[in-house]
Amino acid sequence: MLTNxxxxxxxxxxxxxxxxxxxxxxxxxxxxxxxxxxxxxxxxELVRDVFVTAEAAARHRPIVEVAAAAGLAVSEVxxxxxxxxxxxxxPQGLAAVCRPVDVPLQRAVAALPxxxxxxxxxxxxxxxxAGTVIRGADAAGADLVVVSDASVDVHSPKVVRSTxxxxxxxxxxxxxxxxxxxxxxxxxxxxxxxADGAGPTLLPEVDLRRAHAWVMGNEAxxxxxxxxxxxxxxxxxxxxxRAESLNLAMAATLCLYxxxxxxxxx
Amino acid sequence: MLTNxxxxxxxxxxxxxxxxxxxxxxxxxxxxxxxxxxxxxxxxELVRDVFVTAEAAARHRPIVEVAAAAGLAVSEVxxxxxxxxxxxxxPQGLAAVCRPVDVPLQRAVAALPxxxxxxxxxxxxxxxxAGTVIRGADAAGADLVVVSDASVDVHSPKVVRSTxxxxxxxxxxxxxxxxxxxxxxxxxxxxxxxADGAGPTLLPEVDLRRAHAWVMGNEAxxxxxxxxxxxxxxxxxxxxxRAESLNLAMAATLCLYxxxxxxxxx
Numbered sequence: 001m002l003t004n005x006x007x008x009x010x011x012x013x014x015x016x017x018x019x020x021x022x023x024x025x026x027x028x029x030x031x032x033x034x035x036x037x038x039x040x041x042x043x044x045e046l047v048r049d050v051f052v053t054a055e056a057a058a059r060h061r062p063i064v065e066v067a068a069a070a071g072l073a074v075s076e077v078x079x080x081x082x083x084x085x086x087x088x089x090x091p092q093g094l095a096a097v098c099r100p101v102d103v104p105l106q107r108a109v110a111a112l113p114x115x116x117x118x119x120x121x122x123x124x125x126x127x128x129x130a131g132t133v134i135r136g137a138d139a140a141g142a143d144l145v146v147v148s149d150a151s152v153d154v155h156s157p158k159v160v161r162s163t164x165x166x167x168x169x170x171x172x173x174x175x176x177x178x179x180x181x182x183x184x185x186x187x188x189x190x191x192x193x194x195a196d197g198a199g200p201t202l203l204p205e206v207d208l209r210r211a212h213a214w215v216m217g218n219e220a221x222x223x224x225x226x227x228x229x230x231x232x233x234x235x236x237x238x239x240x241x242r243a244e245s246l247n248l249a250m251a252a253t254l255c256l257y258x259x260x261x262x263x264x265x266x
Numbered sequence: 267m268l269t270n271x272x273x274x275x276x277x278x279x280x281x282x283x284x285x286x287x288x289x290x291x292x293x294x295x296x297x298x299x300x301x302x303x304x305x306x307x308x309x310x311e312l313v314r315d316v317f318v319t320a321e322a323a324a325r326h327r328p329i330v331e332v333a334a335a336a337g338l339a340v341s342e343v344x345x346x347x348x349x350x351x352x353x354x355x356x357p358q359g360l361a362a363v364c365r366p367v368d369v370p371l372q373r374a375v376a377a378l379p380x381x382x383x384x385x386x387x388x389x390x391x392x393x394x395x396a397g398t399v400i401r402g403a404d405a406a407g408a409d410l411v412v413v414s415d416a417s418v419d420v421h422s423p424k425v426v427r428s429t430x431x432x433x434x435x436x437x438x439x440x441x442x443x444x445x446x447x448x449x450x451x452x453x454x455x456x457x458x459x460x461a462d463g464a465g466p467t468l469l470p471e472v473d474l475r476r477a478h479a480w481v482m483g484n485e486a487x488x489x490x491x492x493x494x495x496x497x498x499x500x501x502x503x504x505x506x507x508r509a510e511s512l513n514l515a516m517a518a519t520l521c522l523y524x525x526x527x528x529x530x531x532x
Contacts, residue, residue: 034510042508128394136516141506169508204527240407240526242308242435244300246519250402253516254523260506261470 002051002077005084013051013097017087017157027097028155030168031086036094037063038165044070046168049097051077051085056093063094087157100155101167102174105181108144109188111171117141117259118190118213119252122148122178122227126219130154131162132249133216138166140256141263146173146181146213182230185213192231195255196223197245199234203255206235208262214255219248268317268343271350279317279363283353283423293363294421296433297352302360303329304431310336312434315363317343317351322359329360353423366421367433368440371447374410375454377437383407383525384456384479385518388414388444388493392485396420397428398515399482404432406522407529412439412447412479448496451479458497461521462489463511465500469521472501474528480521485514 002010015021016029027048030039033056039047040063050067054076057064067074077085079093086095112118119137124130130152137145147154154160154174160167173181182192191212215231217223228234237246237254246254268276281287282295293314296305299322305313306329316333320342323330333340343351345359352361378384385403390396396418403411413420420426420440426433439447448458457478481497483489494500503512503520512520 132513132516135509136512138507139503139505139509139512139516164510164513166507166509237405237523238526239405240530241404241432243401243405243432244430246402246405247398247430249516250398250405250519253512253519257503257520260504264506 002075002081005080010081010084013085013095016097019153019156022153022155027099028160029086029157030096030098030160031088031091031157032161033060033063033092033094034165035160036096038168039096039098040067040070040072042168043098043101044072046099046101047072047096048099050074051082051095053077053079053082053093060094088161102154102172105146105173105176105184108171108173109184112143112188112190112211114211115209115263116143116190116211117256117263118144118146118185119256120146120148120181120213120215121151122215122223123218124151124216124248127152127156127158128162129219129248131159133252134163134170134172135166136249136253136256138169140253140260142170142256144171144173146176148178148181149175178227179230182215182227191233194223194228194231194234195237195251196228196234197236199236201233201235203235203237203258206233208259212259214252214259216248216252268341268347271346276347276350279351279361282363285419285422288419288421293365294426295352295423296362296364296426297354297357297423298427299326299329299358299360300431301426302362304434305362305364306333306336306338308434309364309367310338312365312367313338313362314365316340317348317361319343319345319348319359326360354427368420368438371412371439371442371450374437374439375450378409378454378456378477380477381475381529382409382456382477383522383529384410384412384451385522386412386414386447386451386479386481387417388481388489389484390417390482390514393418393422393424394428395485395514397425399518400429400436400438401432402515402519402522404435406519406526408436408522410437410439412442414444414447415441444493445496448481448493457499460489460494460497460500461503461517462494462500463502465502467499467501469501469503469524472499474525478525480518480525482514482518
C-alpha cells in the first residue's frame with residue numbers, strides 16, 4: 001500500500017498534470033471512477049497502473065475486478081496519496097496511469113467505414129470544450145476524432161475529465177497540422193464540412209449520408225480562412241432566436257447528431 | 267472618472283459577485299462587451315450604471331452610444347477600477363450594474379404563444395451549464411426559460427458570462443419551486459417533457475409541434491423521481507456510440523433544437 005504522499009512515485013504521477021511530463025514519459029493520468037472504468041474496460045492495453053483507495057475498491061469492485069482480470073497492476077493507496085497524485089479536487093478514490101490513446105492519422109483514415117463520420121477540431125484551446133466535443137462525437141457514434149497540432153492536449157486532466165470516458169471509446173488522432181488532416185481525409189473521399197456561423201449552407205440542407213468530416217474552429221475566433229476555404233461546404237447551424245452564436249461544443253454536438261440521424265435513416 | 271479601486275462605490279459593485287449582496291441590493295453585474303451590449307440594446311430599462319474604460323469606449327463606441335441614447339449613466343473608469351469591480355479576469359473594459367432580468371411565473375406563462383417552447387431547469391447547480399442552456403434556449407428561439415428555486419443564481423457572474431448575452435434576450439423566471447412551475451405550465455396547456463437518459467421515448471419520436479416544456483434535471487444526478495413522474499413524457503436523446511450520456515447543456519441543446527425544427531416545419 002502506498003502511504004507517503006511525498007514519495008517520488010507519487011510525485012511522478014502528479015507531474016503528469018503537466019504537458020512536459022506527459023511528453024517526456026509518454027504517459028497520462030485518468031482520474032475518477034468513470035475514466036478508470038472505461039480505460040480498463042475498453043483500452044486495458046494502454047493502462048500501466050491503477051491506484052485505488054480501500055473505500056473506492058469496495059465501492060467500485062467491478063472496476064477493480066476488470067483490471068485484475070486484465071492482468072493490470074492495481075495498487076492500494078491512502079486517500080492522501082490519491083489526492084496528491086491527482087489534478088481533480090475529488091478523484092473519488094481511483095486513478096490510472098495510461099499510455100496515450102492516439103492513433104496515427106493514415107491508419108485511422110484507412111480504417112474508416114464507407115459512410116464514415118469524422119470530427120476535426122482545429123486550434124481548439126479550451127479543455128472543457130474539446131473534451132465535451134469528444135464526448136458528443138462518441139454519443140453521436142462518430143468513427144474518428146482528429147485534433148490538430150495547434151490545439152489543447154487531449155491527455156490533459158481537464159480534457160480527459162470532460163470526455164467522461166469517451167476518450168477511451170473513439171479513435172483519436174492528435175498532433176497533425178490541419179492541412180495534412182484535410183488532405184488525408186479528402187484523399188480518402190471524405191467530404192469536408194466546415195462549421196461556421198457565417199456559412200451559406202444551413203445544417204438541415206446538407207447531404208449527410210456520404211462519408212464526411214465536421215471541421216470545427218477555435219472556440220473564440222472560429223476557423224482560419226484558409227481552413228474554411230479548403231473545405232467542400234461551409235455550414236451554419238440555424239439560429240432561431242436572438243443569440244449571436246452557439247458555443248463550440250453545442251454547435252459540434254448539433255452537427256454530429258444531424259449526421260447520426262441522417263446515417264440512421266439511410 | 268472613477269480612479270480609486272478601493273472606493274466604497276467600487277467595493278459595492280464588486281460585492282455583487284456574492285449572492286448575498288445581489289439579494290440585498292436587487293442588482294447584479296454584467297461584465298464584458300457582449301453582455302453590456304445586449305443589456306443596453308435589449309433591456310435598457312434594467313441598466314442602472316455603465317462603467318467603461320477610455321480604451322473600451324473608443325473600441326466599443328456603438329455600445330456607449332446606445333447607452334447614452336437610452337439616457338443611461340455612463341461612467342469612465344480606469345482599468346484598475348474596472349478590474350476591481352469585476353469577477354472576470356479580463357472584463358475587456360466594460361461592465362454594467364443591472365436590475366434582475368427575471369419576470370413573475372404567472373405573467374410569463376400567460377404571455378406564451380400558442381405553440382410555446384419552454385425550457386425548465388430544475389436543481390441545476392453548475393453555472394456554466396445553466397448559462398449555456400439559456401444561450402441554447404435563445405438560439406433555438408425558446409419563448410421562456412424557468413429556473414427552479416433550488417438552482418444556481420442566474421445573476422451570478424459565471425452564469426451571466428456563459429449566457430453570452432442571451433440572459434437579456436429570453437424571458438427568465440427564477441426562484442419558484444418545481445411543483446409550482448409544472449402546475450402553472452400544465453394549467454396553461456403546455457405538455458411537460460422530462461429529458462432523462464433512461465426515458466422510454468426517443469427524442470425523434472416525440473410530437474414537438476404542440477406547446478411544450480423541456481424539463482431538465484441536475485447535471486450530475488438528473489431529475490428527481492417526483493419531477494419525472496409529474497411530466498407527461500420521459501424522453502431520451504439517443505446515444506449512437508458508446509458514451510454513457512450527454513452533459514446537461516448538450517442534451518438540452520439537442521432537445522431544444524429538435525423543438526425548433528419541428529416548429530419551423532409546421
